[in-house]
Amino acid sequence: MLEIKNLHARIAEDGTEIIRGLNLTVKAGEIAAIMGPNGSGKSTLSYILSGREDYEVTEGDILYNGESILELDPAERASKGIFLAFQYPLEIPGVATMQFLKVAMNEQRKARGEAELTTPDFIRRVKEAAEKLKIDQAMLRRPLNVGFSGGEKKRAEILQMALLEPKLCILDETDSGLDIDALKIVADGVNALKSPDRAVIVITHYQRLLEYIVPDSVHVLYKGQIIRSGDKSLALQLEENGYADIIGEAA
Amino acid sequence: MNMQTTTRLTAAETALVEAFASQIGELPGNGAVIGTRDRLLDDLKKAGLPTRRIEAWHYTDLKTLLRMVPEAVPASVIDPVAALVEGSSVLSVLQGAADARATVEGVQIEAFKEKLADGSAAAGLTALDKDDVIGRINGSFVRDGFALAIPANAEIEEPIELQALHAAGQVHTRFPASFGAASKATIVERHQSVADGAALVSSISDIALEDGADVTWIILQRQGAADTHLGQIRVNLGKDAKLRLFVVNAGGKLVRQELRIAVEGEGAELTLRGVNLLGGDSHTDVTLVLGHNVPHTNSTEIIRNVVFDKASGVFQGMIRVAPDAQKTDAKMSCNTLLLSDEGGFSAKPELEIFADDVVCGHGATVADIEKSHLFYLMARGVPEKKARAMLVNAFVAEIVEELEDEKLVEALEGVISAWLEKHA
Numbered sequence: 001m002l003e004i005k006n007l008h009a010r011i012a013e014d015g016t017e018i019i020r021g022l023n024l025t026v027k028a029g030e031i032a033a034i035m036g037p038n039g040s041g042k043s044t045l046s047y048i049l050s051g052r053e054d055y056e057v058t059e060g061d062i063l064y065n066g067e068s069i070l071e072l073d074p075a076e077r078a079s080k081g082i083f084l085a086f087q088y089p090l091e092i093p094g095v096a097t098m099q100f101l102k103v104a105m106n107e108q109r110k111a112r113g114e115a116e117l118t119t120p121d122f123i124r125r126v127k128e129a130a131e132k133l134k135i136d137q138a139m140l141r142r143p144l145n146v147g148f149s150g151g152e153k154k155r156a157e158i159l160q161m162a163l164l165e166p167k168l169c170i171l172d173e174t175d176s177g178l179d180i181d182a183l184k185i186v187a188d189g190v191n192a193l194k195s196p197d198r199a200v201i202v203i204t205h206y207q208r209l210l211e212y213i214v215p216d217s218v219h220v221l222y223k224g225q226i227i228r229s230g231d232k233s234l235a236l237q238l239e240e241n242g243y244a245d246i247i248g249e250a251a
Numbered sequence: 252m253n254m255q256t257t258t259r260l261t262a263a264e265t266a267l268v269e270a271f272a273s274q275i276g277e278l279p280g281n282g283a284v285i286g287t288r289d290r291l292l293d294d295l296k297k298a299g300l301p302t303r304r305i306e307a308w309h310y311t312d313l314k315t316l317l318r319m320v321p322e323a324v325p326a327s328v329i330d331p332v333a334a335l336v337e338g339s340s341v342l343s344v345l346q347g348a349a350d351a352r353a354t355v356e357g358v359q360i361e362a363f364k365e366k367l368a369d370g371s372a373a374a375g376l377t378a379l380d381k382d383d384v385i386g387r388i389n390g391s392f393v394r395d396g397f398a399l400a401i402p403a404n405a406e407i408e409e410p411i412e413l414q415a416l417h418a419a420g421q422v423h424t425r426f427p428a429s430f431g432a433a434s435k436a437t438i439v440e441r442h443q444s445v446a447d448g449a450a451l452v453s454s455i456s457d458i459a460l461e462d463g464a465d466v467t468w469i470i471l472q473r474q475g476a477a478d479t480h481l482g483q484i485r486v487n488l489g490k491d492a493k494l495r496l497f498v499v500n501a502g503g504k505l506v507r508q509e510l511r512i513a514v515e516g517e518g519a520e521l522t523l524r525g526v527n528l529l530g531g532d533s534h535t536d537v538t539l540v541l542g543h544n545v546p547h548t549n550s551t552e553i554i555r556n557v558v559f560d561k562a563s564g565v566f567q568g569m570i571r572v573a574p575d576a577q578k579t580d581a582k583m584s585c586n587t588l589l590l591s592d593e594g595g596f597s598a599k600p601e602l603e604i605f606a607d608d609v610v611c612g613h614g615a616t617v618a619d620i621e622k623s624h625l626f627y628l629m630a631r632g633v634p635e636k637k638a639r640a641m642l643v644n645a646f647v648a649e650i651v652e653e654l655e656d657e658k659l660v661e662a663l664e665g666v667i668s669a670w671l672e673k674h675a
Contacts, residue, residue: 050630053622078632090627094645094652100628103641108632143645160631 001065001199002026002049002168008059008224009048018044020224021060026168026217029196033210033235034203036221037243042203043087045221046172049201050084051077064168079111081167085157085174092144097156100144101126105163129162133189150177158189169193169200175209187212207239220246264299266320268292270421271391274323279364279394283373291378291390300384307382310565310597311536316505317479321449323392324420329446331414335439335471335662339410342397347415347422349395357405358436363396363425372398375427375457385483385509389423389453396425396454399438403431403461410437410659419448426456430464432489437467437656442482444475444502453481460492462516467495467654471666474503476531483509488548490516497654498525498537499663501670506535514541514548521550524654526647528667529562529594530674536565541581544573546606549580555647556587558594559674567599568613574605583613588620588646590675640675644668 002025009019018041026032036042048055049062051074061068069077092100105125106116117125130140133155145153154174161169171190175183190200190213202213210218210232218234219226222243227250228234238246260268271292280288300317301308329345340355349362366372376393378386397413415424430436440456452474460466474480480503488494500506514521521541529535541550554566566585587596600613620642628638644667651663 052626052630073635074626074629075632075634075638078630084630086627086630090623092624092627092642092645094647094649095628095641100631100641103637104628104631104633107634107637111632111634143649164631 001028003063004060005063006060007048007057007062009044009055009057012054012056017058018055018224019048022221022225024219024226026199026201028199030217031194031200031202031213031215033215033218034201034221035205035218035235035238040221041224042221043172046084046170046203049170050074050082075107076111078164078166079108083161083164083166083169085154085161085169085171087172087174087176089145089153089157091146091148093146095144097140097142097144098126101160101163104160108164125163129159132192133159133162134185135159151179151182154178154186155182155189158186162189162193167198169198170203171200172203173205174202175204175206183209184212207235210235222247222250260296261300261314263317263320264296267388268296270320270323274392278392279367281368281370281373283370284367284376287373287376288391291376291387294378295384295387295391298381298384301382305382307538307567310567310599311507311534313384313507316534319449320451321420329416329418332416332443332445334410334412334414335441335666336410336412336658338658339412339439341412341414343414343416344396344424346417346420347394347424349397353397355407355411357402357407358411359400359402361398363398363427364394366398367393372425379485379511385453385455385481385507388481389425389455389483392421392423392453393425393455394423399426399428401428401430401434401436401464403434405431405434405436407434407436410439412439412441415440415442415452415454416445417450417452418444418446419450422450422452424452424454426454428456429459430461430466432461433463434461435465437469437659439469439471441471441473442480443473444478447475447477449477449479450475451479451481454483456484458484458486458494460486460488460494462490463492464489465493467497467656469659469663470498470508471663472500472502472506472508473666474506476502476504476533478503479505481507483511486510486512488512488514488516488519488521491518492516493520495522495654496524498523499528499666500526500535500537501528501666503535504531504533506533508535508537510537510539510541512539512541514543514550515545517545517547519548522653523550523552524650525554525566526650526667527554527556527564528647528670528674529556529564530559532561534563536567538565538567540569540571542571542573543576543579543581546575546577546579548576551581552583553650554585555650556585556596557643557647557671558587558589558596559591561591561593563594564596565599566597567601569601569603570611570613572602572604572606572609572611576606577608579606579609579611581609581611585615586646587617588643589617590619590643636675640671643671643675
């Protein structure tokens with residue numbers, strides 16, 4: 001589903017190279033975890049996959065279902081099924097949450113040549129998905145993410161993911177700032193989306209989230225490269241010994 | 252040496268003088284009113300239109316910007332339009348002439364023409380200071396409008412809409428409105444062009460809130476792309492009076508909207524909100540002069556501007572706190588979304604504080620759309636154009652929503668999104 005080949009990318013503004021020859025393949029149905037110390041390029045990778053303009057790809061390619069997505073803007077990537085759950089979801093005053101959800105869902109449907117949702121159908125879907133994630137209706141009446149707690153913002157991201165039904169889900173440190181109950185709710189939300197035609201990339205610092213979202217593969221990112229890949233036991237090994245050994249071996 | 256005071260008149264100044272001459276004997280008014288008109292026109296002739304050298308007009312050089320004045324063409328046939336908010340009582344002023352049959356239950360209404368005829372309007376036809384060209388033009392030429400008196404303790408549930416519509420030509424209207432003690436009402440003052448062709452509109456509203464009155468006053472300006480709109484409101488707030496003043500500019504070629512507000516009663520509260528939607532090659536100036544003249548009053552002012560194309564905008568906000576106006580709390584901010592390299596916005600906040608125990612502040616920002624917000628919306632599949640429109644809308648919707656009255660909020664949001672759809 002996703003093939004990243006020898007990717008090099010830098011910050012557009014100052015030319016700092018962050019991703020330095022990254023290779024990664026994620027298959028449909030797979031849950032891949034990307035772990036790594038601070039500053040290794042984890043969040044940058046998630047932004048590059050979703051098309052943020054602040055980064056420039058200088059070499060290599062990103063293939064999604066066999067096609068390069070480098071020339072697509074974020075909205076085009078989203079309507080093809082790529083979804084990024086933000087590490088820090090933004091507060092957007094003045095944009096009503098429900099209106100935003102409706103526009104996003106319908107714009108994606110339009111881009112795929114599908115009929116727009118009727119209002120009752122839309123409301124029913126939101127209600128069902130919100131209940132599963134224990135999201136209060138009052139929260140949905142507020143402007144987008146405005147005044148939400150950290151945990152509420154993360155749940156709202158998963159709500160968007162559930163409603164938009166993407167094919168490639170990228171979770172950028174979704175566990176940060178969550179207490180254990182919220183973590184379980186979020187993990188259940190992600191697991192409910194698991195399907196043979198959907199891939200999930202879980203970016204995280206800690207093993208903790210991976211107890212609830214069990215990965216098929218684990219990749220260690222360091223200085224913009226994948227320096228080690230393995231199965232879920234690799235995550236446990238990292239938890240016990242830290243990154244130092246693996247980094248030492250790679251160097 | 253004597254300076255020559257009567258310099259050559261510009262085309263617009265000449266046209267105003269001639270328009271006045273051609274209407275002698277025609278403009279309504281008794282002897283007192285006629286005397287006042289003559290004096291105001293004479294002052295206008297002597298001072299001329301203000302230039303940038305006049306401090307209050309520094310960013311709006313009216314002498315240069317007002318190139319021509321359309322002829323005062325006779326009344327065209329114009330039909331009223333649907334009220335902004337369904338269920339409102341509409342008082343229409345069509346091409347400057349008030350509908351004399353109009354009534355609103357529980358409110359005393361008089362066509363302003365009658366007040367000119369019997370002379371009761373004469374005392375109000377004034378220029379507020381030596382640079383008050385709007386007071387002069389309006390006082391010289393005003394023909395009609397409505398005078399409203401809301402009795403003490405009256406609660407008028409549905410909004411009253413002052414619907415001033417015009418085609419090309421000159422229109423000069425006046426709306427004195429007094430709100431009795433503890434009365435409650437919502438007024439929508441709407442200025443709108445219904446045909447092509449240039450118009451010169453001047454309009455003054457004299458708004459007085461007695462003790463404890465609670466009023467929402469909306470000004471919705473949607474003049475045509477060739478029109479000049481010179482608006483002024485003169486407000487006096489009594490003890491514990493509450494005024495929510497909401498000014499929306501969404502039209503016109505050359506617009507000056509002056510807000511002259513005197514807070515004269517302890518416990519009074521002013522909430523001023525402004526939305527300026529600027530496009531084309533228009534020039535829009537909102538000038539506030541607010542006096543906190545007694546202790547224990549507060550005010551907040553938020554102005555939001557959206558600038559497209561080659562439009563230019565101005566906000567001048569002067570807050571004066573009188574020497575004994577202790578415990579004044581005033582906060583003013585002016586935020587601009589500048590969406591074009593060719594557009595511009597000038598903000599001039601000023602505080603003149605003569606009391607020592609007050610909380611006053613101001614701030615101004617000019618920015619483009621927040622890139623990270625745009626990315627967030629696009630990352631959810633919203634195409635760039637639509638995402639931008641949503642964010643621009645959000646920037647102004649945020650303050651419209653403060654109005655709370657759902658029907659009013661919806662109606663204004665409708666006006667705003669229609670404008671944005673046309674200009675974005």
